[in-house]
Amino acid sequence: MSLLASVYRELRPWLKLLGRRRGRLALGALLMAITAFAGIGLLALSGWFITATALTGMLLAAGVAASLDVYVPGGGIRFFALTRTVARYLERVYNHDSVLRLLADLRGGMFRVLVRLDGQALSKRRASEWLNRLTADIDTLDSLYLRLMAPPLVALLAIAGLTLLIGVFLPWAGALAGGLLLGLWVLLTLGQARLGMAASQRRVASLDRLRSRAIEHVQGLAELSAYTGLAAHRRRLDEHQQALYADQRLLGRRAALGNALVGLGVGVTLLAVLWLASLAYARGVLSGPLVVMMPLAVLALAETLGLLPSAFTQLGATRAAARRLNALGAAQGAIDDPRQPAPLGSTTPRLAFQAVSLRYPGALQPALEQVSLGLEAGQRLALLGASGAGKSSLAQLATRLIDPQTGRVTLDGQPLVELALHEVRGCVGLLTQQGELFDDSLAANLRLGAPLASDSQLCQALATVELDAWAEQAQGLATRVGEGGQQLSGGQARRLCLARLLLAEPRIVILDEPFAGLDAALAERIAARLDHWLAGRSLLLLCHQRAGQPLAALGVDDWRQLERGKMALSEGRR
């Protein structure tokens, strides 16, 4: 029972999500039930009809006057046959539509969770790994209704209907059939779930492990084959495959056990009903056609029950997926927006880091240790440091992509965590090193910075970074940038990202290696235009070293040095 309770607890958020489409799902289950009942009706009525005609035929042949209305049952058989076909078609169309709607809900909901995560949580996996993880888990969850909720419910309804159908004529037989089938239902749902729980919970995780070994094997071909380490790594990979397949084998065998049990259980129930009906017939309390109708009705249940074993053997997979997604959505690693945010003035504020420390989970050394730094309103400061010194971490702190473990970051003395998130990010603009672009048009990518900007404003921003001529040669603002900006060279992509940031009009600007990959003359020209734009704004420029940077053109006067997560003592003015 405690297992059931914990499964319920883990699935509850998702059941709630399903609950939003309650009406649809109920209608889908109803269609499923109609299909099941039509199947029972078809077989039961056919059996009744043939027996009745055979017995009447025998009487007629013996010269006894007898009559049988063949038209009503004949019509009934055609009705059930047609109903089953039509209901099944409608059910499949309707329920697949529902499942796809749920999928859209799940994807949208998942993304909403993901987009709230901080940089630490996000950096744990590559984007493609997030995608794998999310699609695998969401696919496992979206069949929750179609495999785990509707079929057992419909099976229960069918069992109840059958119990009534038989019970009306022969209460004992009805009760026995109901009891046996209910027992079978419990075995096929809860029993199978218990049998498969441990192994199916491991399913996605062991597949993940095998995948990461396979990726290592391909990525490391050079080193592995040079050091003659291929065989050893292959053994590791094989171990993971063995573990995965041992679980699959176990689950397959247990599901097969459940499938075999369906036939056996239905057959035994049929025999029991047939036996009781035969006894009743011998006592003269039941007619011959009804003796045949009852076991045949039982037989028709096999199809409904047959959906349960494999679905419930894999219940653990759904549970594990729900658990992982729940953990992702839990507060840990998420950026919280304050309920009652403090107000932020409309002038350029002073940005200050006060003894901030940051350590990434699992990192062997802290990324930042007791770093203090101030950026006055209007100040233009260069922060120097080797890669890995902690510059990017500081930038992430200033835009609340991450919160520090100790210390605080303030704007005009207000801690960032007390300000509304959109205010912070509207005030502090960051050009990241990666410079992410979306598979869309130039205009759409630029309008991320300013949704309401006119075409001429966009063109002006492109001119600032000298992309205007290039864009005109291509399809103008409608030019597609390709997946991740592939259609652009690295330097073009950087400049496009810079143009996007300009359009957003932040009051504090943080540029992380803005001129990487640009030739010096171009960097100088862009810097000169930026100098003009920067009037009234503050600038924090992050770069490796002073050499090669157009600091004069940018009007950067001061510099500070960051070394392995700590502020170095050296600082200076131009």
Next chain:
Amino acid sequence: MGQQDSVLTPRRWLGRLAARQRRLIGLSMGAGLCVGLATIVQMALIAGWVSALLVDDAEPTSLAGLGVALIVVLALRAAAQWAQEVAGQEASLRIRQAARSELLAHIEALGPVRLGGRHSAALGGQLVEQVEALDGYFARFLPQLRLAVAIPAVIAVLVLWLDWLAAIFLMLAAPMIPLFMALVGIGAERLNRQQFAAVSRLAGHFLDRVRGITTLQLFNRAEQASAEVHAAADDYRRLSMRTLRLAFLSSAVLEFFAAVAIAVLAIYIGFGLLGYIDYGPSPQLTLFSGLLILLLAPEFFQPLRTLSQHYHDRAAALGAADALVALLNLPLPKGAARRQPSDGQSVVSLDGVSVTFAGRGRVLGPLDLTIAPGECVALAGPSGAGKSTLLQLIAGFVDSDTGRVTVPAGEVAWMDQRPLLIHGSLADNLRLAAPEASDADIERALEQAGLGELLGALPAGIDTALGERGAGLSGGQAQRLALARVFLSGASLVLLDEPTASVDDDTQTALIEALKALTAAGRTLIIATHHPALMGMAGRVVRLEDGRRVDEVMP
């Protein structure tokens, strides 16, 4: 003929894989046939019971024998059904294992360079996902394919014997079946293709947004982007419902014919039993034969319905095989005819070698180079001059089209800009280079590579676990770890491809000191670099341009 056979097609590959597990697939089919036969016997026993009770007025107690027989048949049927599933699954497991080994062996034989521009993460994923996608085809579809013919045939013969007119009614639906199968087949394939395209479009959209999540956060677009993700998924729903409706319709047609056939049969049998039909075998119909025919009618159609349910397994397997066979068709190197181990002396000697890449022409050579044991040689030149290709040639990752390559036998130490970091402890990562190394050896190698300070700070020492892709290590630390591998391995020949690119100054200095130590230990170093300090420490700088040596400087 040989040429024809060497081109592998997806179908031929699937056939070859299945042939290796013919016995298990046969067992699964045999067990499936037993299930079908047991079902027929089960139905006959039920019809016999009913007939004995109602027509022959037998006492229920006298039917106990039939009851026992029914229980035995039910048990046999359950056992056969279990065996059918388990045998099919076992065949599929073994086939997938064999397929994965074949692919891995091929990838290993191709080596890192010949895989071309394939993204290694995507390729690794393919080895897992697409091989798993073969499951349903071998476990379910293939055994069911024969059963879908065999079981209806047995039932048709039985019904023919019971009442040939009824058999005709049943068979009237039969010509519809191949037609329907083709319909479903075509539908399923097209559906699968369209579905696949739509899914990858949706996945692409999602991946695009996930990749750019930081940007969406920075520009306050989180809520809008979530709504867009929902809208894209909803668009996908509308699109796929269009195809799904059609696909379900074709299987509804089969169901419709089956249902009509059953209804017509029931009415024919009923009227025949009433004596309304005088034609043909109808007057001879009994409750037993009539009921048995009725009970067998759904079983006649069941195997086909099952097969059509498994049809998407086939489409999925063909789709996966398509991609995997493309990989298997990448030609293997023609063999190491131009390579030979240097005897005793451990000399590296290249004699008139040249390397050509498809589409890029000749990238290296013709070129001669001899490197004596213990030498430290820097390869310099602009990017694209062939420095890396030369290292790859010495390592054996690419082949020379001409001349002769002589290298020391056994392992070489290799280090490039992106060191391999595996999921495991520090020690696991180092033992890649020397599986037999002791803990003390590993600690010493880490110290030599300048990671002694870090090691001292780790409570778990060399057993400290590294996260996925070496999470926890900085770029410089990862590079030093790769260097520790070089120290740990006993390889006399050390090949380094831009070892100091993308690391900070401190690491650079430490790396150069460590490389000096390696030279002092008598190892042969060949370094592709454009770093002046590295060239400075080399005993000889070989300058390349457009794949040829342009000069040689003795510093």
